[in-house]
Amino acid sequence: MHETRAFRTFRAAVVAVLATVTALPLYVMVTSALKPLSDVRGAFSWWPSSLTFQPFVDMWTTVPLARYFVNSLVVASAATAASLVIAVFASYAVSRYRFRGRSAFTTTVLSTQMFPGVLFLLPLFIIFVNIEQGTGFQFIGTRIGLVITYLTFSLPFSIWMLSGYLDNIPQELDEAARVDGCSPVGALLRVVLPAARPGVIAVAIYAFMTAWGEVLFASVMTTEANRTLAVGIRQYSTQTNVYWNEIMAASLVVSIPVVIGFLLLQRHFVAGLTAGAVK
Amino acid sequence: MATTTPAAPPVPAPARAPRTAPARRTRRSGWWLPYALLAPAVLLELLIHLVPMLTGIWMSFTQLTRFTLRDWTSAPWVGLRNYQVALDVDGAVGRALLESFAVTCAYTLLVVGTAWVLGMAAAVALQRPFRGRSLFRTLFLVPYALPVYAGIVTWNFMLQRDTGVINHLLVENLGVLDDRPFWLIGGNAFASVVVVATWRLWPFAFLMLTAGLQSVPDDVYEAAAMDGAHAFRSWWSITLPMLRPVNLVLVLVMFLWVFNDFTTPYVLFGTAQPPAGDLISFHIYNASFLTWNFGAGAAMSVLLLLFLLLVTGVYLITLNRRSRRA
Numbered sequence A: 001m002h003e004t005r006a007f008r009t010f011r012a013a014v015v016a017v018l019a020t021v022t023a024l025p026l027y028v029m030v031t032s033a034l035k036p037l038s039d040v041r042g043a044f045s046w047w048p049s050s051l052t053f054q055p056f057v058d059m060w061t062t063v064p065l066a067r068y069f070v071n072s073l074v075v076a077s078a079a080t081a082a083s084l085v086i087a088v089f090a091s092y093a094v095s096r097y098r099f100r101g102r103s104a105f106t107t108t109v110l111s112t113q114m115f116p117g118v119l120f121l122l123p124l125f126i127i128f129v130n131i132e133q134g135t136g137f138q139f140i141g142t143r144i145g146l147v148i149t150y151l152t153f154s155l156p157f158s159i160w161m162l163s164g165y166l167d168n169i170p171q172e173l174d175e176a177a178r179v180d181g182c183s184p185v186g187a188l189l190r191v192v193l194p195a196a197r198p199g200v201i202a203v204a205i206y207a208f209m210t211a212w213g214e215v216l217f218a219s220v221m222t223t224e225a226n227r228t229l230a231v232g233i234r235q236y237s238t239q240t241n242v243y244w245n246e247i248m249a250a251s252l253v254v255s256i257p258v259v260i261g262f263l264l265l266q267r268h269f270v271a272g273l274t275a276g277a278v279k
Numbered sequence B: 001m002a003t004t005t006p007a008a009p010p011v012p013a014p015a016r017a018p019r020t021a022p023a024r025r026t027r028r029s030g031w032w033l034p035y036a037l038l039a040p041a042v043l044l045e046l047l048i049h050l051v052p053m054l055t056g057i058w059m060s061f062t063q064l065t066r067f068t069l070r071d072w073t074s075a076p077w078v079g080l081r082n083y084q085v086a087l088d089v090d091g092a093v094g095r096a097l098l099e100s101f102a103v104t105c106a107y108t109l110l111v112v113g114t115a116w117v118l119g120m121a122a123a124v125a126l127q128r129p130f131r132g133r134s135l136f137r138t139l140f141l142v143p144y145a146l147p148v149y150a151g152i153v154t155w156n157f158m159l160q161r162d163t164g165v166i167n168h169l170l171v172e173n174l175g176v177l178d179d180r181p182f183w184l185i186g187g188n189a190f191a192s193v194v195v196v197a198t199w200r201l202w203p204f205a206f207l208m209l210t211a212g213l214q215s216v217p218d219d220v221y222e223a224a225a226m227d228g229a230h231a232f233r234s235w236w237s238i239t240l241p242m243l244r245p246v247n248l249v250l251v252l253v254m255f256l257w258v259f260n261d262f263t264t265p266y267v268l269f270g271t272a273q274p275p276a277g278d279l280i281s282f283h284i285y286n287a288s289f290l291t292w293n294f295g296a297g298a299a300m301s302v303l304l305l306l307f308l309l310l311v312t313g314v315y316l317i318t319l320n321r322r323s324r325r326a
Helices: A005-033 A037-041 A054-062 A065-096 A102-112 A117-135 A143-167 A171-179 A184-195 A197-213 A216-221 A229-236 A244-277 B033-059 B081-087 B092-125 B133-145 B148-158 B165-173 B188-213 B218-226 B231-242 B244-259 B263-269 B280-289 B294-325
Strands: none
Touching: A005 A244, A005 B092, A005 B133, A005 B148, A005 B188, A005 B231, A037 A244, A054 A065, A054 A229, A054 A244, A065 A102, A065 A143, A065 A184, A065 A197, A065 A229, A065 A244, A065 B033, A102 A143, A102 B033, A117 A143, A117 A216, A117 B033, A117 B280, A117 B294, A143 A197, A143 A216, A143 A244, A143 B033, A171 A184, A184 A197, A197 A229, A197 A244, A197 B148, A216 A229, A216 B263, A216 B280, A229 A244, A229 B148, A244 B133, A244 B148, A244 B188, B033 B294, B081 B092, B081 B294, B092 B188, B092 B244, B092 B280, B133 B188, B148 B188, B148 B263, B188 B244, B188 B263, B218 B231, B231 B244, B244 B294, B263 B280, B280 B294
8 A cells, every 4th residue: 555644754753652652661670770779869860870780689689589589480380370271171161062051151251350359359368368277278378379369360361262262263173083083172182272372372471471460469468488579579668778770670580581471472462362352 | 451450351242253163062972071171160260259259248248357357257247337338428438439439430541541542553553564663563562561560660760759760851851840740649640650551551452453453454445545535534434443343342351451450559659559549449458458447348349340340231232232233
């Protein structure tokens, strides 16, 4: 199509404004992470007075960042894996079979997604406290408790998105596998699942990212033992000092793996999201 | 957003197209098979959603406080009193809740509206290939990919009165203001929380709308151009109608995310939130955990849920009717 001058002007303006707005925080994050503490305590400067990598060294001792990092990694990976496994079977049933209770199940799953997290926060907290008193099995302050809470938002989304994706995979595919002697579960695992890879990846990205960045439940359900990055990063602010350069360095370090992973896999994310949501 | 943000997107039933391959009857493989496949999901749904929800509704009728927490089943039953207090706009609790609700409504309209406009502008601008397109596309996705708290903590630093880049930019570099304003306390806090939330959310709109635009065939635009349609005209008469299914889901998802948003005010302000940034999820959290009045918090949560159900229901019914008429 012929591009008009007006369209080019529009494009240049939009790109310039949005690129500036997007990049400014990233620029601040990166340059502040390279500043000595005296720089971030005084008036803002666009460039460090002396370039230093010290914040990247000090941030591990000011706050037990490594432990929080491991906690976040374990919790987010476990929540992702659990919701993936459960959602694969559930969405296969929803997508391939008509059975009594099917619409009741899908309606329940879908409607829970609009519930505010704060609605579940209090009851889960109380239930966990009481289970602990009754059985001695601890949820608050443990990773397993966090994993279970994180399933409240990753599981419905995974079932919804994945069943939408499976709907787009031709049924002939698993029927052919059945003819070749596969059991239904065999057909799912050997034929349908590989074909649904973009959808599975999209679900995994979403589940991991939300668990990695979750703040509400983490602020209530964590103690020092299972604290995640999302809450732990607050501890750089003390009574006497806010270690802004170390906060920025830590933010940078915890962001880089997730951002790179997302950017590499975002094609699958978009494909899965649109298949599940837009179709 | 994800994370943004705890609540995950819902699906409006009517936006779902008829399935391409109709699900078959359970022949050969036994009637129990789908139930067996569903069993783990159903069990977990019971554990993480239904039981907590029923507990929450029950809690909202009791006077559950720090003192009755340990033995919650014996918390005194107060009937509808928590609801009366929450809805009584002459009382302190009800007034604060109403104010928080009003702030949240304004916040949601502004953030969702702006994010949609920016996402649409970027999606249209980047629709056709040009030098540097993939670079900008990648850059635009970064705010969404960043862990929620990392992005917001950076904004918190940027909005500091004396050491932040925003005041440096406005006062020293551009000279727009003489005096350094506070951005995180007082009335300006509302503008701050709106800007930060929009910054995080618009890439999601961009992502969804870009995917939607890919389904619009090129020749439709060419035909429109032949007929002498301007860029705006073809956007209005072709792009917008074609994106309708995407927009239906996108707007609803963003609405629910933003209305339930807890993370943005919590990370941006800490627990000492200014009234101008006192969003509803955050307000309920504080009402429950700072004052340890869980019954009142539960009642507010149920009211919030009822409101969201109402809005979503009206939204879906209206759209359903309109699409049936069309």
